[in-house]
Amino acid sequence: MHFGRKNLPKPAESKGARPALDAKSVIREARYTFVRGLGWAGVMSGFINVLQLTVPLFMLQVHDRVINSQSTDTLKLLLVIAIGAIILYGILDFIRALIFQEMAKSLLRRLNLPAISAAMGVALEKGSVQGTQVLRDLSDLRTFINGNTIGAPLEAIWAPIFLGVMFALHPYYGIAGLIAVLTLIGLSLLGDLLVRQITKEATDANLRNIGDIGSTVSNAEAIEAMGMLPALAMRWRLSQQHASELLDIGNARSKGMYSVSRSARFGMQICVLAMGAYLVIQGETTPGAMIGGTVIMGRLLLPFDNVTRDWRAWVSALSSWGRIRNILEERQSEREIEPTPRSEGPLVVDNLVYAVPGANVPVLRGINFNLNPGEILGVVGPSAAGKSTLSRVLVGAAKPTAGGVYLDGHSTYLWERGSFGDMVGYLPQSVSLLNGTIRENIGRMRHANPRKVIDAARAAGVHEMIGRLPLGYDTPIGAGRHTLSGGQQQRIALARALYGWPRLLVLDEPNANLDAEGEASLLRAVKQAADAGAMVVLIAHRQNIMQYAHKLLVLQEGRVKQFGERTDVIRSMTQDDDNIKSLPTVKRNQHNGGAA
Structure with a gap:
């Protein structure tokens, strides 16, 4: 017996049907929230970076002006300015942290319900492990934004400020700083190439292990009754050992590249100090500029060093966001139409x-x-x-x-x-x-x-x-x-x-x-x-x-x-x-x- 479609009202003609939840709109609003918050945090980072010049400039002025002039009034004035700048630095840094916190809260508020709905859909189609992964990604994204890792690239963006000051002290300082920055960026990219694929394999293997263990635990009675635990434990051990080995390789490469990066940073700071001493001997700069240039060099390279250390956190956060975005787009809310009144039909x-x-x-x-x-x-x-x-x-x-x-x-x-x-x-x-x-x-x-x-x-x-x-x-x-x-x-x-x-x-x-x-x-x-x-x-x-x-x-x-x-x-x-x-x-x- 067949009932043709000609006898059926078309679904598109359902009463008042219209999209109530547009995944593209949700993603666009979440992206706008993130970019807007990141923009404000970036502006704050610019002022924070300028204020971080307080210490090296204070050292330079004390060495070149106060000590040479023996003026306590000049020292007091410089001290008041430096303390005021440091206090302002702390206030702006706290405001930037609040911006990140508000970003995380706003993103969670916008993505929470769509992510939960998508997770339920994925759980129906692919199992609970894939469904809960969406919620873990959302939690990881919030933790990342609330942490300190997100601020390093924003500070690195303002590196030209420090490079400009170093060029002002002496062209050789600026050239040395530019070479050092490019070297650290190259090391970061090399580290990512060495770690990305192996880390992805380790993550996938770990997710499979979690899924296997979760499905096995739900059958605990049968496992215990029929003595299957030793065999299952051996299977878990082998699979976890494989995932652990992949993760260890990735961590070893990442830590190795970070050690190389830190060694390179310290070595370049020593070279800049030696170069500054040579310039002082040649009479091309002052001892205060030598000390200030060395401190500024360290401050210039610090965010790039942090980016190298936290690069995997950024990649992981981007991967989490990519999975959230993909699942929302794939599960475009085709079934989320306007609520329909109770009906009486067949x-x-x-x-x-x-x-x-x-x-x-x-x-x-x-x-x-x-x-x-x-x-x-x-x-x-x-x-x-x-x-x-x-x-x-x-x-x-x-x-x-x-x-x-x-x-x-x-x-x-x-x-x-x-x-x-x-x-x-x-x-x-x-x-x-x-x-x-x-x-x-x-x-x-x-x-x-x-x-x-x-x-x-x-x-x-x-x-x-x-x-x-x-x-x-x-x-x-x-x-x-x-x-x-x-x-x-x-x-x-x-x-x-x-x-x-x-x-x-x-x-x-x-x-x-x-x-x-x-x-x-x-x-x-x-x-x-x-x-x-x-x-x-x-x-x-x-x-x-x-x-x-x-x-x-x-x-x-x-x-x-x-x-x-x-x-x-x-x-x-x-x-x-x-x-x-x-x-x-x-x-x-x-x-x-x-x-x-």
Whole structure:
């Protein structure tokens, strides 16, 4: 059975659809914030660098003027000016630090929500490790901006000020300073060439190790029960050793280049001092200029030395920003449209195709069916038929490769997630509750109406069970908190799906951990939701919960093998012995009274 697109409203014509969150705008505003803050910090750095000339110029004037003239009045005046300049230097340096702090806070404020949204999308598609990497990048970027590393290049930009003073003292000083600066820049570039690739390989290897360990820890019970820890520990050790070796090579190269850079800086300062002494002997400059030129030379080279030392921090920060920008651009907010009012229309799946990125064979191929309000659809089929994937696509947790899923004419994937959440209840195959209270979990982590929370709990048959917990609905659950059994978690997750009586209810293996009492409560909840006008999609292997289904969808190898009214599908299946084997319970129930 096929339902063509000609009967469907176009998604682009959805009510008031327009982009609510533009990734390019977010990136542009974040970049503008950073550049503007960096510009102000750069201006401050110019004044700070000028004020840093206070010490060498004070030394020069004391040596050449005060000592020669024996004037204490001149010394007092110079001292007052120098102290005032140093105080002003401290004030401006503090203001620059506040600018960096405000930059970091502003960037975090602009990027936080888009980054979290992107992280959730990546976690859905590629796993939690890749998703959390986005948040780590954001934290690393903030730490970098708040640190002292970011200021070194800004000070290096104002190197011409010091070079100009050195040329004013004597042309040889200026030439020596210019040669020294170019030498340090060359060493920095050489160090980057030696370290960049090896550091990237080490970072990638470390991320893979973190992902492997994270996925392994989630299966701690099986590992402990079957004695798999020694073998896994050996695998971790080998992979970590490889990553550690790469990191050690990168650190060794980086530290080696920094040592060469520092040695070169100290050597050039000694050469400038020796050159100054020679010029004093030749009568071409004064002893004060010799001392001042040496101090200015050290100050000139210091930011370049810091840039060499902190170059990897800059590269790492740029890499973090690049990953954040790329993920925001790749996950351009195609699904973030204007909130849509609660609708009453049917669910239509039109020529749906879904393929895992990089896979040659689609998981779902040409799925077509519709479901009207108040109807219950049972989805059955062998393992790996695509049932759980279908449930994820139905609720917009996965993007269709082709075709689409439409609820009242709106694409479930493109629907703004806040208003879509009011329309949909979802119970995934792998149940997981969030850190918080039971009330917060059932209420979907919102400031939920207590009456609606209790209504959902009653519908799921867990109200009395919750009342027996230490703090009732306020019992905290999650990591390190009150532990619930698998059946209790599944029933609370069912209450969460039922909260607010959604229009579309998708339940994937909802009875997997339930006993007879829990299964009876599930059946009552499904019947009650359908009677209230909801469309219910039930995915299960235990066919007895299909007794209330109005329609059946049989999936096999990602294709629709049978779809239609439950009795029609059962009648068709009983005519094929192979199909009977694939659905033994359906046939048995049909002969026992027509229940599937």
